[in-house]
Amino acid sequence: MKINLIGNLLLHPSAGWEQVKAEGLSIKECYGRYVIPLALIAPIATFIGTSMVGWRVGSDDPVRLTTDSALKISVLTFFAMLVVVYVLARTIHWMAQTYDSDKSLSECFALAAFTAVPLFLVGITMVYPMPWFVYLIGLPALGYSVALLYSGVPVMMEVNKEQGFLFSSAILALGLVSLVGLIVVSVSFWGFGAGPSFRT
Numbered sequence: 001m002k003i004n005l006i007g008n009l010l011l012h013p014s015a016g017w018e019q020v021k022a023e024g025l026s027i028k029e030c031y032g033r034y035v036i037p038l039a040l041i042a043p044i045a046t047f048i049g050t051s052m053v054g055w056r057v058g059s060d061d062p063v064r065l066t067t068d069s070a071l072k073i074s075v076l077t078f079f080a081m082l083v084v085v086y087v088l089a090r091t092i093h094w095m096a097q098t099y100d101s102d103k104s105l106s107e108c109f110a111l112a113a114f115t116a117v118p119l120f121l122v123g124i125t126m127v128y129p130m131p132w133f134v135y136l137i138g139l140p141a142l143g144y145s146v147a148l149l150y151s152g153v154p155v156m157m158e159v160n161k162e163q164g165f166l167f168s169s170a171i172l173a174l175g176l177v178s179l180v181g182l183i184v185v186s187v188s189f190w191g192f193g194a195g196p197s198f199r200t
Contacts, residue, residue, distance in 0.1 A: 001033050009114060013148055017155040020114050027089075027109045031082070035113050039081045042123025043074035049129040056130065069197035081120075084178055088112040091174055092157075099167045101157040111149075111156040118144040146172060 005023070009016030025033070049055075051070035054062030065073070089109035096103055122141035125134050149171060154164035 001037055006034075006117060009117060009148070010144075013151040014155070017114075017152045020110055020152075021107075021156055023110075024106075025110055026106050027086075030106070030110055030113050035082065035085055038117065038120035039078055039085075041120055042081070042126055043078040045124050045126035046077060046129070047071060047074040049126045053128060064199045066197045066199055073196065080182055084182060085109070085112050085116060088171070088175060088178060092171055095167070095170060096157060099157065099159050099163045101159050101167075103157050107156055111152055115145055115149045115152055118142075118148065149175075 002023075005016065005019050008019055047070045050065040050073070051067050052064070054064035056062055086109070089105065089112040092112060093103070093105045093108040096108065118141040119138075122138050125137045150165065150168045153159065153168045153171070154161055157164070157167060159167060
Protein backbone atom coordinates (compact mmCIF):
# COMPACT_ATOMS: atom_id res chain seq x y z
CA MET A 1 0.00 0.00 0.00
CA LYS A 2 1.27 3.45 -0.89
CA ILE A 3 0.49 5.63 2.13
CA ASN A 4 1.40 8.74 0.16
CA LEU A 5 -1.30 7.93 -2.39
CA ILE A 6 -3.93 7.68 0.36
CA GLY A 7 -2.68 10.89 1.97
CA ASN A 8 -2.60 12.71 -1.34
CA LEU A 9 -6.14 11.60 -2.16
CA LEU A 10 -7.44 12.83 1.19
CA LEU A 11 -5.52 16.11 1.29
CA HIS A 12 -5.40 16.97 -2.42
CA PRO A 13 -8.26 15.07 -4.11
CA SER A 14 -7.67 16.28 -7.67
CA ALA A 15 -3.99 15.37 -7.62
CA GLY A 16 -4.78 12.19 -5.70
CA TRP A 17 -7.23 10.97 -8.34
CA GLU A 18 -4.68 11.66 -11.06
CA GLN A 19 -2.21 9.53 -9.10
CA VAL A 20 -4.79 6.73 -8.73
CA LYS A 21 -5.45 6.88 -12.46
CA ALA A 22 -1.73 6.78 -13.27
CA GLU A 23 -1.27 3.69 -11.08
CA GLY A 24 -3.41 1.65 -13.50
CA LEU A 25 -4.21 -0.95 -10.86
CA SER A 26 -5.90 -4.21 -11.80
CA ILE A 27 -8.80 -5.40 -9.66
CA LYS A 28 -6.55 -8.00 -8.03
CA GLU A 29 -3.88 -5.39 -7.25
CA CYS A 30 -6.46 -2.94 -5.91
CA TYR A 31 -7.95 -5.59 -3.65
CA GLY A 32 -4.59 -6.83 -2.41
CA ARG A 33 -2.83 -3.50 -1.90
CA TYR A 34 -5.67 -1.27 -0.73
CA VAL A 35 -9.18 -2.68 -0.30
CA ILE A 36 -8.41 -5.71 1.86
CA PRO A 37 -5.96 -3.93 4.23
CA LEU A 38 -8.30 -0.95 4.62
CA ALA A 39 -11.40 -3.13 4.97
CA LEU A 40 -9.75 -4.96 7.89
CA ILE A 41 -9.75 -1.81 10.02
CA ALA A 42 -13.47 -1.77 10.86
CA PRO A 43 -13.88 -5.50 11.62
CA ILE A 44 -10.82 -5.58 13.91
CA ALA A 45 -11.95 -2.40 15.67
CA THR A 46 -15.50 -3.77 15.92
CA PHE A 47 -14.29 -7.00 17.49
CA ILE A 48 -12.23 -5.15 20.10
CA GLY A 49 -14.86 -2.51 20.78
CA THR A 50 -17.90 -4.74 21.06
CA SER A 51 -16.33 -7.65 22.94
CA MET A 52 -13.86 -5.85 25.24
CA VAL A 53 -14.83 -2.18 25.58
CA GLY A 54 -18.59 -2.23 25.11
CA TRP A 55 -21.04 0.64 25.01
CA ARG A 56 -23.39 2.20 27.52
CA VAL A 57 -27.12 2.83 27.37
CA GLY A 58 -27.78 5.67 29.79
CA SER A 59 -26.04 5.07 33.10
CA ASP A 60 -26.24 1.28 32.94
CA ASP A 61 -23.22 -1.01 32.93
CA PRO A 62 -21.38 -1.41 29.61
CA VAL A 63 -23.01 -3.75 27.12
CA ARG A 64 -20.62 -6.23 25.50
CA LEU A 65 -20.96 -9.02 22.97
CA THR A 66 -19.61 -12.50 23.54
CA THR A 67 -16.31 -13.22 21.83
CA ASP A 68 -17.92 -15.66 19.38
CA SER A 69 -20.69 -13.24 18.46
CA ALA A 70 -18.31 -10.32 17.96
CA LEU A 71 -16.05 -12.49 15.80
CA LYS A 72 -18.92 -13.66 13.57
CA ILE A 73 -20.23 -10.13 13.05
CA SER A 74 -16.73 -8.80 12.34
CA VAL A 75 -16.00 -11.49 9.74
CA LEU A 76 -19.35 -10.95 8.01
CA THR A 77 -18.73 -7.19 7.98
CA PHE A 78 -15.35 -7.69 6.33
CA PHE A 79 -16.64 -9.88 3.51
CA ALA A 80 -19.71 -7.69 3.02
CA MET A 81 -17.45 -4.66 2.40
CA LEU A 82 -15.41 -6.57 -0.17
CA VAL A 83 -18.57 -7.61 -2.01
CA VAL A 84 -20.14 -4.14 -1.91
CA VAL A 85 -17.06 -2.52 -3.50
CA TYR A 86 -17.10 -5.06 -6.34
CA VAL A 87 -20.84 -4.78 -6.94
CA LEU A 88 -20.60 -0.99 -6.96
CA ALA A 89 -17.73 -1.16 -9.46
CA ARG A 90 -19.72 -3.49 -11.70
CA THR A 91 -22.66 -1.12 -11.64
CA ILE A 92 -20.48 1.92 -12.39
CA HIS A 93 -19.06 0.04 -15.35
CA TRP A 94 -22.56 -0.80 -16.55
CA MET A 95 -23.72 2.83 -16.20
CA ALA A 96 -20.62 4.29 -17.86
CA GLN A 97 -21.96 3.95 -21.42
CA THR A 98 -24.87 6.22 -20.53
CA TYR A 99 -22.36 8.99 -19.84
CA ASP A 100 -20.16 8.35 -22.92
CA SER A 101 -17.40 6.67 -20.96
CA ASP A 102 -15.71 3.47 -22.09
CA LYS A 103 -13.55 2.87 -19.03
CA SER A 104 -12.54 -0.65 -18.03
CA LEU A 105 -13.92 -2.53 -15.06
CA SER A 106 -10.54 -2.12 -13.34
CA GLU A 107 -10.81 1.67 -13.57
CA CYS A 108 -14.38 1.57 -12.29
CA PHE A 109 -13.22 -0.64 -9.43
CA ALA A 110 -10.50 1.86 -8.52
CA LEU A 111 -13.10 4.64 -8.46
CA ALA A 112 -15.38 2.65 -6.15
CA ALA A 113 -12.53 1.52 -3.89
CA PHE A 114 -10.80 4.85 -3.40
CA THR A 115 -14.06 6.75 -2.95
CA ALA A 116 -14.64 4.55 0.11
CA VAL A 117 -11.24 5.31 1.73
CA PRO A 118 -12.64 7.75 4.36
CA LEU A 119 -15.29 5.19 5.30
CA PHE A 120 -12.69 2.44 5.59
CA LEU A 121 -10.48 4.63 7.80
CA VAL A 122 -13.29 5.82 10.06
CA GLY A 123 -13.94 2.19 10.97
CA ILE A 124 -11.30 2.66 13.66
CA THR A 125 -13.94 4.50 15.73
CA MET A 126 -15.56 1.14 16.46
CA VAL A 127 -12.85 0.56 19.06
CA TYR A 128 -15.03 2.84 21.19
CA PRO A 129 -18.50 1.84 19.94
CA MET A 130 -20.58 4.52 21.62
CA PRO A 131 -23.27 5.47 19.07
CA TRP A 132 -22.83 9.23 19.53
CA PHE A 133 -19.08 8.94 18.98
CA VAL A 134 -19.41 6.76 15.88
CA TYR A 135 -21.96 9.16 14.37
CA LEU A 136 -19.90 12.22 15.28
CA ILE A 137 -16.89 10.91 13.35
CA GLY A 138 -18.73 8.82 10.77
CA LEU A 139 -21.00 11.48 9.27
CA PRO A 140 -18.14 13.81 8.23
CA ALA A 141 -16.32 10.78 6.77
CA LEU A 142 -19.42 9.91 4.75
CA GLY A 143 -19.60 13.50 3.53
CA TYR A 144 -15.94 13.40 2.52
CA SER A 145 -16.47 10.17 0.59
CA VAL A 146 -19.28 11.89 -1.31
CA ALA A 147 -16.95 14.81 -2.07
CA LEU A 148 -14.27 12.36 -3.29
CA LEU A 149 -16.84 10.72 -5.55
CA TYR A 150 -17.81 13.99 -7.19
CA SER A 151 -14.18 15.00 -7.70
CA GLY A 152 -13.11 11.53 -8.84
CA VAL A 153 -15.69 10.70 -11.49
CA PRO A 154 -14.58 13.34 -14.03
CA VAL A 155 -10.96 12.27 -13.63
CA MET A 156 -11.37 8.49 -13.58
CA MET A 157 -14.21 8.23 -16.09
CA GLU A 158 -12.95 11.07 -18.32
CA VAL A 159 -16.25 12.89 -18.63
CA ASN A 160 -16.97 16.61 -18.48
CA LYS A 161 -18.09 18.29 -15.27
CA GLU A 162 -21.79 18.28 -16.18
CA GLN A 163 -21.76 14.58 -17.01
CA GLY A 164 -19.56 13.96 -13.99
CA PHE A 165 -22.12 15.59 -11.70
CA LEU A 166 -24.97 13.49 -13.09
CA PHE A 167 -22.88 10.31 -13.08
CA SER A 168 -21.74 10.92 -9.51
CA SER A 169 -25.32 11.56 -8.38
CA ALA A 170 -26.43 8.26 -9.93
CA ILE A 171 -23.57 6.42 -8.20
CA LEU A 172 -24.43 8.11 -4.90
CA ALA A 173 -28.06 7.02 -5.16
CA LEU A 174 -26.93 3.49 -5.91
CA GLY A 175 -24.51 3.59 -2.99
CA LEU A 176 -27.28 4.56 -0.59
CA VAL A 177 -29.46 1.75 -1.89
CA SER A 178 -26.51 -0.65 -1.45
CA LEU A 179 -26.07 0.56 2.14
CA VAL A 180 -29.71 -0.13 2.94
CA GLY A 181 -29.38 -3.53 1.25
CA LEU A 182 -26.30 -4.32 3.31
CA ILE A 183 -28.19 -3.51 6.51
CA VAL A 184 -31.10 -5.73 5.46
CA VAL A 185 -28.76 -8.61 4.60
CA SER A 186 -26.90 -8.18 7.89
CA VAL A 187 -30.13 -8.35 9.88
CA SER A 188 -31.29 -11.37 7.87
CA PHE A 189 -28.13 -13.23 8.94
CA TRP A 190 -29.28 -12.93 12.54
CA GLY A 191 -31.73 -15.71 11.86
CA PHE A 192 -28.84 -18.01 10.93
CA GLY A 193 -26.95 -17.65 14.19
CA ALA A 194 -24.87 -14.60 13.27
CA GLY A 195 -26.90 -12.22 15.37
CA PRO A 196 -25.55 -10.51 18.49
CA SER A 197 -25.21 -12.50 21.70
CA PHE A 198 -24.61 -10.40 24.78
CA ARG A 199 -22.55 -11.16 27.83
CA THR A 200 -24.53 -11.70 30.99
